Amino acid sequence: MVQETKPEADAAEEPPPDLSWMEKTLGWGTRARPEPNGGGLTVDALNIGVYSDIPDHIPYRNRMPRGAYPAPEAGNIGGYYLQDKYEQWADSAGLLYEEGISRRWSTATEIPWDTAGNVPDDVELAVAQVATELCQQASVETEVISAWLQNLSPGYHEVKLFLSTVVYDAARMFDGYRKRAMLNGGGMLMESPGKMNRQILETYAGWSETVLTQYVMRGTLQKTILRYLSVYGPTEADRALAWRLLPDRARSAAYAMDHIRFAISQRPTLRKTFNDWMIRVEMVQAGENRDPVLWEALAVIFGGGVKGMDEGMARVRELQADWVRTYLSYTKVAGIDRSKKLSPAFQMMLNPDAAGG
Amino acid sequence: MATEVRTDTGGATATEAATIGAEYQALLDYGRERGYKLDWLQASETLGTSPNFDPAAGGLLLQNADAGRYAEVPEYSDNMTGRPRGAIERPNAPRVGNYPVRTKADVWLRNGSQLYEEAVQRQWSSSVDVPWHTLEELPDDIERAECMLATFLTEVEFVAGDVPGKWIAYTTPDYYEPRMFLISQIMDEARHLDVFRKRALANGGGLMGQLNNSALAGGTIDSARDFTEMSARLHISGEGLVLSIFRMGELMSYNEAEKAMYRLAASDESRHVAFGVMHLQYLSQTDPERKAEIHAYLDEIEIGLAQGFGGQNPAARGTPSSAALSILLGGGSDTASLREGEQIALAVRQRQIKEYIQRVRVAGFGDRFDDGRANPALQAYIAA
Numbered sequence: 147m148v149q150e151t152k153p154e155a156d157a158a159e160e161p162p163p164d165l166s167w168m169e170k171t172l173g174w175g176t177r178a179r180p181e182p183n184g185g186g187l188t189v190d191a192l193n194i195g196v197y198s199d200i201p202d203h204i205p206y207r208n209r210m211p212r213g214a215y216p217a218p219e220a221g222n223i224g225g226y227y228l229q230d231k232y233e234q235w236a237d238s239a240g241l242l243y244e245e246g247i248s249r250r251w252s253t254a255t256e257i258p259w260d261t262a263g264n265v266p267d268d269v270e271l272a273v274a275q276v277a278t279e280l281c282q283q284a285s286v287e288t289e290v291i292s293a294w295l296q297n298l299s300p301g302y303h304e305v306k307l308f309l310s311t312v313v314y315d316a317a318r319m320f321d322g323y324r325k326r327a328m329l330n331g332g333g334m335l336m337e338s339p340g341k342m343n344r345q346i347l348e349t350y351a352g353w354s355e356t357v358l359t360q361y362v363m364r365g366t367l368q369k370t371i372l373r374y375l376s377v378y379g380p381t382e383a384d385r386a387l388a389w390r391l392l393p394d395r396a397r398s399a400a401y402a403m404d405h406i407r408f409a410i411s412q413r414p415t416l417r418k419t420f421n422d423w424m425i426r427v428e429m430v431q432a433g434e435n436r437d438p439v440l441w442e443a444l445a446v447i448f449g450g451g452v453k454g455m456d457e458g459m460a461r462v463r464e465l466q467a468d469w470v471r472t473y474l475s476y477t478k479v480a481g482i483d484r485s486k487k488l489s490p491a492f493q494m495m496l497n498p499d500a501a502g503g
Numbered sequence: 504m505a506t507e508v509r510t511d512t513g514g515a516t517a518t519e520a521a522t523i524g525a526e527y528q529a530l531l532d533y534g535r536e537r538g539y540k541l542d543w544l545q546a547s548e549t550l551g552t553s554p555n556f557d558p559a560a561g562g563l564l565l566q567n568a569d570a571g572r573y574a575e576v577p578e579y580s581d582n583m584t585g586r587p588r589g590a591i592e593r594p595n596a597p598r599v600g601n602y603p604v605r606t607k608a609d610v611w612l613r614n615g616s617q618l619y620e621e622a623v624q625r626q627w628s629s630s631v632d633v634p635w636h637t638l639e640e641l642p643d644d645i646e647r648a649e650c651m652l653a654t655f656l657t658e659v660e661f662v663a664g665d666v667p668g669k670w671i672a673y674t675t676p677d678y679y680e681p682r683m684f685l686i687s688q689i690m691d692e693a694r695h696l697d698v699f700r701k702r703a704l705a706n707g708g709g710l711m712g713q714l715n716n717s718a719l720a721g722g723t724i725d726s727a728r729d730f731t732e733m734s735a736r737l738h739i740s741g742e743g744l745v746l747s748i749f750r751m752g753e754l755m756s757y758n759e760a761e762k763a764m765y766r767l768a769a770s771d772e773s774r775h776v777a778f779g780v781m782h783l784q785y786l787s788q789t790d791p792e793r794k795a796e797i798h799a800y801l802d803e804i805e806i807g808l809a810q811g812f813g814g815q816n817p818a819a820r821g822t823p824s825s826a827a828l829s830i831l832l833g834g835g836s837d838t839a840s841l842r843e844g845e846q847i848a849l850a851v852r853q854r855q856i857k858e859y860i861q862r863v864r865v866a867g868f869g870d871r872f873d874d875g876r877a878n879p880a881l882q883a884y885i886a887a
Contacts, residue, residue: 164823167651168647281587443543
């Protein structure tokens with residue numbers, strides 16, 4: 147289709163521009179300052195004067211920057227249905243965003259990949275198996291969070307900014323562990339059991355439930371695995387990769403706890419809602435825990451090979467107990483203490499001796 | 504589940520392969536005697552191979568990592584469980600993926616990994632990499648124009664982050680390379696909306712008016728029902744138009760902070776535009792049956808270009824952001840300055856159109872400019 151339009155031949159023929167927009171501002175005279183002790187001009191430093199008002203509800207579903215002069219005729223664009231602060235907010239989001247930006251790093255150049263040679267084949271394959279699981283977890287995380295972005299109101303831009311770093315961090319975890327799996331040719335091995343992936347992907351009914359599932363349940367598992375790999379990884383490259391990823395995971399956990407706590411502070415009935423949700427999540431995770439693939443691969447790594455698996459599995463039990471303790475501490479900090487209601491399968495993990503080997 | 508022990512290790516002789524196989528079987532037997540399942544312990548054909556990388560020259564890059572079956576990108580993906588490309592399937596895994604984009608030509612480009620790695624290397628911080636201390640008080644009309652442009656850019660950068668996000672979740676992980684690039688774009692766009700908000704609020708000004716029209720705010724990009732349509736609207740048209748503006752940042756900057764802001768954002772934006780061009784080029788070369796459909800999308804895009812209507816163009820005629828550009832380019836809001844600014848803005852629009860035409864030609868759709876299909880107003884723009 148060809149559209150006939152008047153070419154712009156000469157700007158001098160154009161009518162003078164309408165400059166009435168120059169008066170449309172709510173907070174003229176704003177002068178945000180860089181941090182006095184370094185750190186530059188942060189996103190939180192912009193919240194001054196009229197721009198410090200972060201409302202409990204955003205009444206529009208379009209992309210108006212918070213504090214801009216509104217144009218009611220703009221209408222809705224679609225998406226952005228999470229319009230209430232309690233549904234997404236965390237006071238730490240702006241700070242965590244800046245922290246994420248300031249800690250930028252690259253798996254290509256900042257991991258000593260050349261130290262990862264001479265690994266026995268069975269250990270190499272075990273590393274590849276753990277890498278496959280972590281890659282798939284990261285891949286699911288990128289799908290889940292990036293899909294939510296279009297539903298989170300631009301009025302709470304600090305949260306959206308932070309979640310952009312979270313998606314990027316998850317991509318880096320995928321990138322790092324795919325490279326590790328390929329480094330000595332082990333490759334991608336067995337895919338994830340998928341039960342928790344499905345649970346995380348099925349939490350679209352509520353962002354807070356997504357946060358709990360992804361960052362309080364799965365996030366604590368990831369963080370514990372990375373912590374152990376940062377100590378017991380078979381090569382310097384393995385230890386360095388896990389070590390570098392840990393702060394990324396810690397930021398998302400910090401947002402999660404801060405957000406859940408905030409949500410409950412605004413809507414106290416959510417404490418029960420979230421507790422009930424975690425019963426379901428614990429059940430699904432417990433079901434996935436019965437799959438031996440991840441635990442066996444970790445046992446081979448920790449034991450130095452298939453022949454050391456019994457010793458390695460003892461360390462896996464320690465890891466599982468550490469994970470549950472971390473999970474309990476996170477839920478307590480978030481305001482949904484699970485210590486009295488923990489599912490039996492998780493209670494078993496707290497006592498490795500009782501769980502057997 | 505039966506355990507498959509592959510003996511076809513890359514480059515091994517038959518005897519070596521048999522030895523490797525025997526060693527594995529011994530390990531498996533040892534482990535199973537102790538109650539372990541070990542069905543995941545499968546040596547792939549790539550075991551023992553390594554990607555080429557130089558720690559001193561770029562390191563281990565994503566584009567060099569995959570080998571063997573892991574590097575084979577299927578023309579059509581039946582991966583519904585979200586497994587990483589090349590991973591061993593579990594027959595009992597649930598189908599968790601909602602992946603309407605499962606045909607390679609619909610999303611692929613030849614250099615997705617390279618663009619991702621480039622993005623990783625070029626991350627920057629709006630807090631510390633922009634010399635905010637160089638901001639100084641500007642004449643009121645100039646400051647208002649800066650703030651208007653910054654408000655506009657803050658608003659439209661939400662489009663460029665949120666819309667690709669949706670498509671990441673729609674795309675099978677077998678095509679992880681374009682997904683990785685789109686994730687880097689989400690990160691870039693977050694930084695852009697952040698840096699322009701900072702500019703609006705850092706120099707005695709404030710945020711100005713929101714866009715009063717959803718199409719101008721990128722609504723047509725949201726409504727694209729096909730990835731390539733979205734990419735053409737977002738990457739080739741919308742971001743291309745913004746890139747032309749950013750590249751002229753030196754002309755409309757009044758201090759080093761603004762120059763740095765536009766320069767850094769332009770470097771990100773050029774990757775986003777490159778993604779769109781390279782994807783469209785791949786599609787035109789591998790799926791020519793879709794060319795007519797793509798031409799139809801370009802028809803719609805060009806209506807927006809010709810009329811100054813359509814997402815993300817700060818230079819779109821008759822808009823506050825366009826007037827702000829004229830004030831910044833002309834040096835003031837008095838009649839003479841505005842007229843001078845308008846003339847420069849005209850040159851900006853001409854450049855936008857020329858660059859659009861060049862991108863479409865590189866993408867393999869240049870025939871529209873030779874056979875009369877392209878919107879005639881584009882040629883008029885350039886000739887004016």
